[in-house]
Amino acid sequence: MADHIPYFDLPAQIRAIRKELDQALARTLDNCSFCLGPDVAQFEKEFAEYCGAKHCVGFNSGTSALHVAMLSLGVGPGDEVLTTPFTFVATSWAISYVGAKPVFVDIDDTTFNINPAWLDKAVSPRTKAVLPVHLYGQPFDVDAVLNVCRKHKLPMVEDACQSHGAKYRGKTIGTFGEISCYSFYPGKNLGACGEGGALVTNNPDLAARAKSLREHGSTKRYFHDEIGFNYRMEGFQGAVLGVKLKHLPNWTAERRRVARRYSECLKDTPLQLPREADFAESVWHLYVVRHPRRDELKKFLEEQGVGCAIHYPIPLHLQKAYAHLGHRAGDFPVAEKAARECLSLPIYPELTDAQIGRVVEAIKGFFK
Numbered sequence: 001m002a003d004h005i006p007y008f009d010l011p012a013q014i015r016a017i018r019k020e021l022d023q024a025l026a027r028t029l030d031n032c033s034f035c036l037g038p039d040v041a042q043f044e045k046e047f048a049e050y051c052g053a054k055h056c057v058g059f060n061s062g063t064s065a066l067h068v069a070m071l072s073l074g075v076g077p078g079d080e081v082l083t084t085p086f087t088f089v090a091t092s093w094a095i096s097y098v099g100a101k102p103v104f105v106d107i108d109d110t111t112f113n114i115n116p117a118w119l120d121k122a123v124s125p126r127t128k129a130v131l132p133v134h135l136y137g138q139p140f141d142v143d144a145v146l147n148v149c150r151k152h153k154l155p156m157v158e159d160a161c162q163s164h165g166a167k168y169r170g171k172t173i174g175t176f177g178e179i180s181c182y183s184f185y186p187g188k189n190l191g192a193c194g195e196g197g198a199l200v201t202n203n204p205d206l207a208a209r210a211k212s213l214r215e216h217g218s219t220k221r222y223f224h225d226e227i228g229f230n231y232r233m234e235g236f237q238g239a240v241l242g243v244k245l246k247h248l249p250n251w252t253a254e255r256r257r258v259a260r261r262y263s264e265c266l267k268d269t270p271l272q273l274p275r276e277a278d279f280a281e282s283v284w285h286l287y288v289v290r291h292p293r294r295d296e297l298k299k300f301l302e303e304q305g306v307g308c309a310i311h312y313p314i315p316l317h318l319q320k321a322y323a324h325l326g327h328r329a330g331d332f333p334v335a336e337k338a339a340r341e342c343l344s345l346p347i348y349p350e351l352t353d354a355q356i357g358r359v360v361e362a363i364k365g366f367f368k
């Protein structure tokens with residue numbers, strides 16, 4: 001059998017920048033700032049610039065950043081937050097952690113993102129915020145969501161955990177809402193060598209509150225203004241992310257090359273291909289195709305040595321953890337259909353045209 005094509009090739013990425021990483025990590029070993037410190041501060045400055053934002057606060061994960069976003073906006077018990085049922089579960093965890101209720105709004109069939117047409121109807125007197133996700137690297141329809149937010153005077157938090165540097169109508173996402181949250185989980189477009197996350201905002205008060213909450217609710221050592229958390233970013237992760245951020249524009253261009261090539265080569269197959277909305281410049285965190293025989297296709301591709309994955313097999317409203325919300329199959333039919341049909345193909349900057357050719361051949365072989 002020809003070489004296995006992994007679903008994601010992190011070793012190839014690390015190999016390519018190993019020297020730079022070694023130097024950066026050695027610097028952290030020398031300065032011994034293992035929790036926050038100068039490497040994190042420098043990365044925060046650079047990532048804020050990258051997002052076109054005034055402030056970036058580094059966290060130990062995207063989940064922590066989202067949690068603190070909810071707290072900073074005063075979301076609490078009895079409140080409702082509108083979000084998508086088709087995302088990684090950490091999006092709605094943030095809502096649940098503060099005792100609020102996630103209220104799901106179904107997605108758009110072609111973009112997998114929240115459908116703003118149904119947002120307005122989901123607003124209730126208890127709605128406190130809106131938390132949509134820029135899924136798979138593609139921005140949601142920001143203006144349409146903001147229209148509803150403005151009408152009801154609701155803050156918007158962007159879950160940008162999968163979409164570092166994506167553009168909406170030509171502008172980098174990150175400052176359309178009050179707060180944007182990022183994940184630097186190793187498999188993300190910008191990934192740490194471990195866990196990491198960030199909260200980005202233009203609002204100095206929200207940034208200050210987030211900084212305090214990530215550090216035990218304190219701005220002065222051993223003085224605690226409110227109940228806080230140990231959500232600090234590690235010095236090593238700041239150092240790694242500083243190195244990787246310099247490569248991100250090039251990596252994004254390579255991801256876009258891979259996506260373009262898939263879209264050209266697969267256009268005559270029975271697959272439903274992912275499409276960039278006319279307002280979006282996706283960073284292609286994932287390339288997700290759809291087909292009713294998804295499970296058979298996945299098995300076939302794996303037998304052919306092509307790695308693939310499912311993001312996500314069960315929408316949030318049908319997860320056991322959310323059984324208490326009382327949802328049933330059929331409540332969000334667009335998300336449920338997407339969960340049955342979606343299949344993520346290998347996509348990463350290092351994927352060669354020859355490897356893409358092998359993936360395409362394997363897919364065509366399935367439909368022959």
Ligand SMILES: Cc1ncc(COP(=O)(O)O)c(C=O)c1O
Pocket residue numbers: 061062063064087088090091133159161162182183184185196197
């Ligand atoms: C959409 C989305 N939200 C939130 C998260 C949580 O980020 P983390 O894994 O860094 O906690 C992730 C990634 O895992 C994600 O993909």
